[in-house]
Amino acid sequence: MIRAHTVEQVRAAEARLLAQLPEGALMQRAAHGLAHAVLDLLGGGYGRRVLLLVGSGDNGGDALYAGAVLARRGAYVEAWLLSDKAHAAGVAALGQAGGVVRRLDTSSASASDYPTTEQPRSSSRERAQRATVSRRSDFDVVVDGIVGIGGRPPLREGAAAALEAVAGVPVVAVDTPSGVDVDGGELVGPHVVADVTVTFGTHKVAHLVDPASTASGVVHLVDIGLDLPEPALEALQPADVAALVPRPGPHAQKYTRGVVGVRAGSAAYPGAALLCVAGAECGLAGMVRYVGDPSVADRVRAARPEVVGDGRVQAWVVGSGSHDGAEEALRAALADDVPLVVDADALAFADRVGAAPAVLTPHAGELAAMLGVERDEIEAAPLRHARAAAERYRTTVLLKGRHTLVAEPGRPVRVTTSGTPWLATAGAGDVLSGVIGALLAAGLSPYDAASVGSWLHGAAATLASQGGPIVAGDAARALPAVVATLVG
Numbered sequence: 001m002i003r004a005h006t007v008e009q010v011r012a013a014e015a016r017l018l019a020q021l022p023e024g025a026l027m028q029r030a031a032h033g034l035a036h037a038v039l040d041l042l043g044g045g046y047g048r049r050v051l052l053l054v055g056s057g058d059n060g061g062d063a064l065y066a067g068a069v070l071a072r073r074g075a076y077v078e079a080w081l082l083s084d085k086a087h088a089a090g091v092a093a094l095g096q097a098g099g100v101v102r103r104l105d106t107s108s109a110s111a112s113d114y115p116t117t118e119q120p121r122s123s124s125r126e127r128a129q130r131a132t133v134s135r136r137s138d139f140d141v142v143v144d145g146i147v148g149i150g151g152r153p154p155l156r157e158g159a160a161a162a163l164e165a166v167a168g169v170p171v172v173a174v175d176t177p178s179g180v181d182v183d184g185g186e187l188v189g190p191h192v193v194a195d196v197t198v199t200f201g202t203h204k205v206a207h208l209v210d211p212a213s214t215a216s217g218v219v220h221l222v223d224i225g226l227d228l229p230e231p232a233l234e235a236l237q238p239a240d241v242a243a244l245v246p247r248p249g250p251h252a253q254k255y256t257r258g259v260v261g262v263r264a265g266s267a268a269y270p271g272a273a274l275l276c277v278a279g280a281e282c283g284l285a286g287m288v289r290y291v292g293d294p295s296v297a298d299r300v301r302a303a304r305p306e307v308v309g310d311g312r313v314q315a316w317v318v319g320s321g322s323h324d325g326a327e328e329a330l331r332a333a334l335a336d337d338v339p340l341v342v343d344a345d346a347l348a349f350a351d352r353v354g355a356a357p358a359v360l361t362p363h364a365g366e367l368a369a370m371l372g373v374e375r376d377e378i379e380a381a382p383l384r385h386a387r388a389a390a391e392r393y394r395t396t397v398l399l400k401g402r403h404t405l406v407a408e409p410g411r412p413v414r415v416t417t418s419g420t421p422w423l424a425t426a427g428a429g430d431v432l433s434g435v436i437g438a439l440l441a442a443g444l445s446p447y448d449a450a451s452v453g454s455w456l457h458g459a460a461a462t463l464a465s466q467g468g469p470i471v472a473g474d475a476a477r478a479l480p481a482v483v484a485t486l487v488g
């Protein structure tokens with residue numbers, strides 16, 4: 001499991017550990033992990049050129065100490081101090097290791113080596129640009145030590161200008177890409193876009209949740225020994241999914257494995273029925289029933305002879321392509337008093353679900369309609385809105401996206417990081433709702449069914465895609481192979 005904690009949780013764990021360790025030990029752990037990640041990226045230290053962007057806090061301290069390690073490995077290391085409060089011991093350590101320190105907030109284009117003398121004031125943007133514009137391509141890497149968990153977005157003007165001046169150079173962010181909203185994963189102004197983020201102790205929410213995760217690049221976690229509580233967020237990994245995927249016992253038969261019923265599709269949208277059934281027929285439940293428009297039911301049976309008609313089920317999937325039959329389909333499914341997946345057209349009636357165990361599966365547009373906000377508000381803050389919907393409906397809400405979120409009151413939000421951009425294709429959601437329905441029928445809780453289903457769907461799409469285009473049915477067809485790899 002990959003876990004992400006809030007700034008407050010990290011600070012509390014850090015305080016407990018700091019009390020047990022010699023002064024500076026924690027920062028040294030962080031800095032060495034950071035330095036080694038930079039060495040890995042550069043393929044060594046000797047002859048490499050490293051620029052440190054250093055803010056006023058310990059994030060800059062990490063960068064400076066890592067810079068000292070790199071300088072001792074033969075790298076040319078230059079630090080631009082963006083604040084006159086930069087970590088003093090770190091500055092001294094870098095100087096002793098042979099690094100060059102320039103104070104961008106007090107010096108001009110002819111930035112002199114640390115210590116500098118006070119220069120006439122000009123705007124921070126001008127100073128940064130003058131000091132950097134001729135050198136932007138000289139560096140092999142920029143280490144972003146501007147702000148970490150103490151930062152308040154967006155990035156300040158001087159820092160943003162320094163970043164602009166080195167655009168195009170690969171960036172390693174220290175702990176978090178500076179300027180992102182660390183706990184919310186939102187992007188509210190200028191921020192660093194990192195190629196690699198080296199973080200300490202635990203992941204932060206912004207590393208996993210969109211849109212901020214797009215600014216984090218590859219995230220490398222350095223263990224510094226923090227003892228942490230239940231996370232705010234978690235991302236299932238293959239071993240976690242393998243532990244949760246239902247398997248038939250030695251005496252299993254179709255009914256004990258669970259029967260999933262599909263009330264989806266309509267004469268107007270027969271394809272949704274076929275795709276939802278394709279997901280439900282992933283093999284994780286013992287049997288699939290289809291109930292719907294007779295002409296659609298004929299097509300489902302013609303395509304999938306294993307599918308049977310109405311009868312007892314352990315879970316229902318309702319709403320994909322149901323069109324104007326969605327309300328009635330939901331009413332009929334609720335009457336059975338079994339867990340259900342509420343998708344697409346049925347989401348408009350999600351209030352009727354009440355206390356029934358359920359997974360609501362909106363995309364951003366559908367969630368916007370449910371919460372009465374604009375779609376772009378959801379896209380700018382998916383985590384906040386997924387949580388709000390889970391509270392509002394008191395149930396499990398799966399918000400589809402590049403990194404799908406599963407929120408349930410009182411539980412860490414689960415984020416899906418399997419998948420491929422090629423999965424953004426018509427009908428993918430229909431397949432997903434069918435897969436989740438199968439997992440519910442097999443006995444998983446709504447929270448596990450939604451997060452495991454989403455992970456399997458993403459992994460199946462990645463397998464089917466092989467880096468190229470796919471259609472929704474390809475993901476459904478690849479899903480058994482993904483499960484076989486996991487449980488084999």
Ligand SMILES: NC(=O)C1=CN([C@@H]2O[C@H](COP(=O)(O)OP(=O)(O)OC[C@H]3O[C@@H](n4cnc5c(N)ncnc54)[C@H](OP(=O)(O)O)[C@@H]3O)[C@@H](O)[C@H]2O)[C@@H](O)CC1
Binds near residue numbers: 027055154201
């Ligand atoms: N916790 C741990 O376990 C460990 C933590 N460690 C490291 O410590 C880091 C946290 O350090 P931190 O607390 O000193 O805060 P940090 O993020 O460096 O900067 C905050 C200062 O920046 C400023 N500032 C604020 N917003 C800004 C903006 N938008 N744009 C520009 N400047 C802005 C503001 O100062 P101001 O200028 O307002 O006085 C604020 O006080 C953490 O991320 C990790 O790297 C590791 O060493 C070891 C283990």
Ligand SMILES: [K+]
Binds near residue numbers: 146173175176
């Ligand atoms: K940073």
